[in-house]
Amino acid sequence: MKQVSLSESELRRRRAWLARLAEEHPGQSATDPDLPAEIRAAFSLSEEAGAAFYGSLSDEDLLDVLRRRAEELGRSPAQKEIYWVWRAYLRQRFGKWPYALTAAGLSKSxxxxxxxxxxxxxxxxxxxxxxxEVRRAAAELGRVPHPKDLPQVCEGLRREYATWADVLAAAGVERVRTVHPVTDLDARCRAMLEMLKAQAVELGRAPLRSEVDETLRGTLVNRCGSWRNVLYQIGLEPVVHISPFSGAALDRSPGRTRPHSTALYDCYYRLLSPGPDTRRNLTLVEELARSLGRPPKRGEVPAQVRRQLQDACGSWANALYQLGLHTEPQGAGAPVQK
Structure with missing residues (x-):
């Protein structure tokens, strides 16, 4: 289709014309046999002039049509209640009618x-x-709230959001790192921290909560305030999900919940003592990132290097994490509860 350029004055004329048509014939269809050919030529997406006019309209121009009609009706308009030109433009721009309604801030009902x-x-x-309430809880708790902290919020939002991660993102709750040194630990707690540090050295990373003796873990958490702060005392950070709470469905009915993952492939964690091959390959990736000006994609890294790093780090994402080339967890960086 040949591109047609319309002047500003012509665009204004067509907008005024379309407004009159929509007011006089709101339910008219594009297939109406009485539809004048000049209107079809001026506004149809299959016509050069119509496509040019459509291209001049911003998303907000189109969404305002929906909002104004909603004000007139007192509810979200159905497709048949929007003039055929606007209806075609909205579907072309937003794909489906519910998507357009959502973009306009209207109910899909x-x-x-x-x-x-x-x-x-x-x-x-x-x-x-x-x-x-989610933001208030995060501020009061000094950490990212868990669904079990706010059951009434979960119940109230379960029809709006699929997972707790979606709720955290909508609330704007960012990753929380509330840590501080605990200087008055007794000899027993200091000995427990040394045991925890030795376990971390053996694992090559910070241990998961479930990997630590329950009595030791409970004593240290009670004394330090949180698992994150326990690890902070020995210079470590907890293992965190790349997409925390993405599996925490708000609908807790049978069959809708999933147990916590026990795999590390979807987590970020620091390697405490990477071997010589890992250090060398991380350096290669770092140099490649510097030359590209961005984190390299998997296919841009030699296969042998990539495989070695994935084996050593658990995943390609965690390999990039070692170099600070990762993407921050969305919504929150909650410690893995395992």
Whole structure:
């Protein structure tokens, strides 16, 4: 299709024309036999002039059409309640009608049986209040809140979000590192920390909670305040999920929950004593990243180097983590609860 350029004055004229048509014939269809050919030529996406006009419209221009119609109806409009030109443009831009409604900040429940705007606004206020509660809990706890800390929030948001990770992202709760030195530990706790440090050296990384003797772990957590702060006393950070809480469904009904993963491939953790091959290959990747100006992709690294690092680090993502070339965990960096 040959591209057509429309002047600013012509674009304004067509917008005014389209506004009149939408007001006079809101339910008209593109297949209406009485639709004048000049209207089809001016606005249809299959016509050069129509495609040019469509291209001049921003996302907000199109979404405002939905919002204005919603104000008129008092609810989210169904497709048939939007003039055919706008309907075609919205579907072209956003793919599906529910996607367009969501982008406009409207409920996907459209048509005469849909939620009223007043109801939608009330739900937005309730959602904002619950997300505020998540932020408040994070501030008070000094860590990322767990779903079990806020059962009422989970219940209130389970129809809005699929996982707790989604809730944390919506609430804007970032990774929390509230640690501090504990200077008045008694001899027993100091001895326990030495035992924990020896275990970390043996593992080559910070131990998971489940790998530590329950009595030792409980004593140190009670004394230091958190598992993260226990590890901080011996210069370590906990193993963290790359995408924390991504498997923590808000709907806790049978069959909807998954146990905590016991694998390290989806985690970030520091190698305490990487071997000579690992150190050499990490240096190669670091030099490659410097030359590329970004973290290298798997295919850009020699296969032998990549395989060795994946074996030593548990995953390619964790290999990049050793060099600070990783992506921060989304929403929160909660310690792995294993």
């Amino acid at each position: 459209a048509g005469s049986g849909g939620k009223s705007l007043a109801r939608q606004e009330e739900e937005r206020r309730q959602r904002a209040a619950l997300l505020s």
